[in-house]
Amino acid sequence: MNVLKFGGTSVGSTENIKKVIQILDNYSKEDSLICVVSAVGGITDKLLKAGELAQNKNESYLAEYKLIKQIHLDILSELIPNQNEASKEYLESKLHALKSLLDGIYLINELSPKTSDKLVSFGEQLSSFIIAETMKSYGLNAVRKNSQELIITNSNFSKAEVNYTLTNHNIRDYFKKANQRITILPGFISTSESGEVTTLGRGGSDFTAAIVAAALQVNRLEIWTDVSGMYTANPKLVKQAFPIERLSYQEAMELSHFGAKVLYPPTVQPVLDLGIPIHIKNTMQPEASGTIITNENTNGNSTTAKGISNISDIALLTLQGNGMVGIPGFSKRLFETLAQEKINVILITQASSEHSICFGIDEKDAEKAEKAINVSFENEISLHKIDPIIVEKDLSIVALIGDNMKNHQGISGRMFSALGKNNINIRAIAQGASEKNISTVIAQKDVKKALNTIHERFFEDQSKQLNVFITGVGNVGERLVEQIKQQKKFLKDQLKINLRVIGLSNSKTMIFNDSGLSLKTWKDDLATGEKATLEGFLERIKKFNLRNSIFVDVTANEQVSNIYADYLKENIAIVACNKIACSSDYENYNKLKYLSRKYNAPFLFETNVGAGLPIIDTLNNLIASGDKITSIQAVLSGSLNFVFNNFDDNTKFHDVVKQAQAEGYTEPDPRIDLSGVDVARKILILARESGTQMNLEDIENESFLTTSNLKSTSVDDFYKTLISDEAHFQNLYASAKANNCQLKYVAEFNNGKAKVGLKEIPQGHPFYNLKGKDNIVMFYTQRYPEQPMIIKGAGAGADVTASGLFADIIRIGNK
Known part of the structure; x- marks a missing residue:
């Protein structure tokens, strides 16, 4: 004999009840069985609500009653279209009794625990009757037995304690004589020794099934619900959660005590000593294996935590x-x-x-x-x-x-x-x-x-989920999204990193999806997104409160950099190619580094210097290993290197700068690059990462631009001054050519001081043959006093900058 219990969701609709009957029919072909059923889903709450309304002299209890009545009549008529009058009359008589009870509560203005038990007992009585009548109409050998005639308790209403001596005797005596294949029992309800209606408390239908299973010492108790077993975590909160194949009684009780809704702890007790397995199954997916709960020790090859x-x-x-x-x-x-x-x-x-x-x-x-x-x-x-x-x-x-x-x-x-x-x-x-x-x-x-x-x-097989939020999806940002899309599978398969882009923003709109944005349609989605604000972007990330959240700043916006501290305080990592924060006032730079340590939120900005080149990472590794920087010499502007590599006496300086801007090597405002401010920021960041306290105004900037260039009021005005001052730039080139040198914009740090400026580099120097948009950095340290450590490569361009940002994101994933 088998005992099966079906919960409220399993009998919550005509479709589900039909599934229950199909399961019972299949089981009954092999052995006789007992089916314990809960009230129709949501009915117990509706009964309690109606009772409270009646107690409070609120006549809307009548509307609640009518809803309860209609739900049950509809289910009966849908399950048995050609129902006999006797079935309908019985159902209506029970509903009339319910109405009379509610009217009484309204009149006396009282809802005692005793009356409450009588009230909620209607739920299981009605559902069990409907299911039994339906099975009979299908030609199945089914009988409904009222559990109140079997389970005897004390008079502790709403949570009655079972008299197992009387209860076990009643159950065994009844089923010894029963010859039907299927017995339907209403769960949750019982009778006191004095004959009053009682209930078994929360999880009472499970408890009913366990009491019957223990009394008859069946081979297995099955609990049928709307999920495929007990999960490793709440699947509504953890999408990666999966059903647990086997649990011990103790593990099941612990999980149930701490919030797992599938099983209620007292359910385990009647079958615990007898070693009767409990099988959690899914009514909607009966083929799913579910969870088996036994007293067997499965620790030998079991996972550490369940x-x-x-x-x-x-x-x-x-x-x-x-x-x-x-x-x-x-x-x-x-x-x-x-x-x-x-x-x-x-x-x-x-x-x-x-x-x-x-x-x-x-x-x-x-x-x-x-x-x-x-x-x-x-x-x-x-x-x-x-x-x-x-x-x-x-x-x-x-x-x-x-x-x-x-x-x-x-x-x-x-x-x-x-x-x-x-x-x-x-x-x-x-x-x-x-x-x-x-x-x-x-x-x-x-x-x-x-x-x-x-x-x-x-x-999760040691995989790590990274939740990325990107602001600034222009040239570089777009390439970054594309690289993430391209490498997503590789990261998951090879590095065990599940990288999801949760939010995207440009200056006008922003979009979010806490399950991950589509990287195929993000442009169209962003075009119709909600209005973007810096504060709104941060608030949305905070509201999501996802683990391993990373804010990626792909802008050159000072306002964005001003809220880095707010991100770090929320344990949100920052990856930035925006140089403003790290080259701002030293106190602010130091504060951000402090907040990163305090809140365990990585703050990475490799692309601040050298785009995708590992310059800052190498410097940090040197310092961490105990080395000390003595001096730095570098060409740190890919845009300026591109300009001077392409400028000669056959070109115009204006045209070369225009080309550099068109190919994405300069900022939208090329004055930032040509004024030397950008290079000054980069050497400042390297000096600070070397351990020197320094501000931007401490760096000597020997500008090669003319006064009119520097005083230009707009980008268009700046280009006009380049045309009018062409002779100045030709003189610079002519001087370098005469000395058999190359023009390079050089950054230097030595003995705690830094400067940037245009220099004539002679043949044989490491900077002389620096081509295209390449950067080069030479670190002189205590370990590299004469032959410096040199890092060289492309230091500008959307693809390499995006790859540098991507590398920082992966660094966080690998921590």
Whole structure:
């Protein structure tokens, strides 16, 4: 014999009920079976609502009743179009009895626990009748048996305790004589020893099924629901969660206690001692394997952790004070006070100094607990031996669960490290000596991020999800998106990095998708996006609160750089080719570096110097290894190098600059490049990364531009001055040619001082043959005093700059 239980969603519609009947029909061909059913989905809540409305003298309880009535009549007529009058008459008689009960509640203005049990019992009575009648109409050998005639309890209404002696006798006696193939039982409901209607409390239908399964000692109890078993995490919050194939009873109870809705802990108890397996199955996908819960030890080849669960709406209360140290009885008095108020304690942790006791309860009980505890310890509080109880709200408990965790070292470390790297603050920790459960209390707003972070760490083949938000999708930004699109599969397969672009913005519009934007249609999507604002972009990222979030700045906008601190404080990493932040006032640069360390949010800006060349990374590695920079000589402007490599006595300086701008080697305003400010910023950044405190105004800038060039009021005006001052630029070229030299714009850092300017470079010098848009940097250090370390390559262009940004993103993924 098999026992199957179907929950509210499984019997929540005519389509689902037909699926249930098909499953029962298939099972009954092999063996007789017992089917326990819940009320139609949502009906129990509607019954309670109707009762509360009636109690409050609100006549809208009648509308709620009519809705309940119509739902059941519709289901019956859809399942049995040609129903016999007897079925409809019985159903209407039960509904009439429900109406009479609600009318009574309205008249006496009272809804006692006893009456409430009678009220909610209608849900299971109605659903079980409809299902049984439908099965009979299909020609199946099915009988409905009222569970109230079998399960006997005490009179603790709303959560009655079972009299197993009487109950087991009734169940065994009835089924010894029963000869039908299918028996339908309403779940949740029972009868007291005095004959009153009682209910088994939350999860009561599961409990009914377990009671029957244990009494008859069946081979297996099956719980049919709307998911394919118990998952490694809540699949609504963690999309990568998957069903767990096997669990021990203890693991299932832990997961259920900490929020998994598939199974209610007391369900396990009747079958636990008998070793009856519980099989969680999906009514909508009966072919899915589901989850099997047994008392077998599967630790030999099992995963370290089995699942993650959470309880929301938690309040954390702390009793503390020096007067507690060494004084026995505080814990006893505290928990007796809570017990008297019928407040359930979910989590407890106590400092070894005995200075404080911290515990978690349901947030709705926080005010009652606070008042009761302060009254209980009124004398100690008045004498300042202890403090008034401290209450913190808007919290959640996240628990990592698994029998096998006790056999592995470092589980807690891996869990807390993963949370810490994502700036998830842990308010309290509890771990039993059995090491089957590691529980943490965190802010409610961080639950989704925490669950995904822990799941990724323990269940996802060591892959790492990066959530990228890009502002500035012009020339470089567009190339970056294209490179991400091209390499996405490679990153996932080879580097175990799941890179998703969640948000994109230009100066006008912005778009978001927390599941990842389409990199095929992003241009069209962005064209119709919402209005872009810097604050709005940041607020949306904060609201998503995704793990491993990375803000990528592909602009040259000072306003964007001004809010870097706000990103870092939210544990959002920054990747930037925008040089303004790192070349701003030293205090701001230093503050950003500090915030990056404090909030464990990487701040990478490799493309600030040399586009895609690993200049800053190499410099940082030299410093980290104990080397010291003595001097730096560099050509750091790909645009200026391009200009002077293409300018001669057969060209015009104006035309070469125009070409450099057209090919994307200069900023939109070429004055930034030609004035030397851009190069000054780059050498400043290298000097700072070398450990020197310096500001932009400390750098000597020997400009090769004329006064009229420097005083130009617009880009167009600047180009006009280049034409009028052509002779000046020809003289510069002629001087270099006469000295058999090449013109290069050079940045130098030596003995704590820096300068930039145009120089004539002689033959034989490493800078002399620097071609095209290439950059070159020579690091002279204590380890490289005479022959410098040289880094050379393309230092400008959209593709190489995008690749530099991409490399920084991957660096974060590899950390």
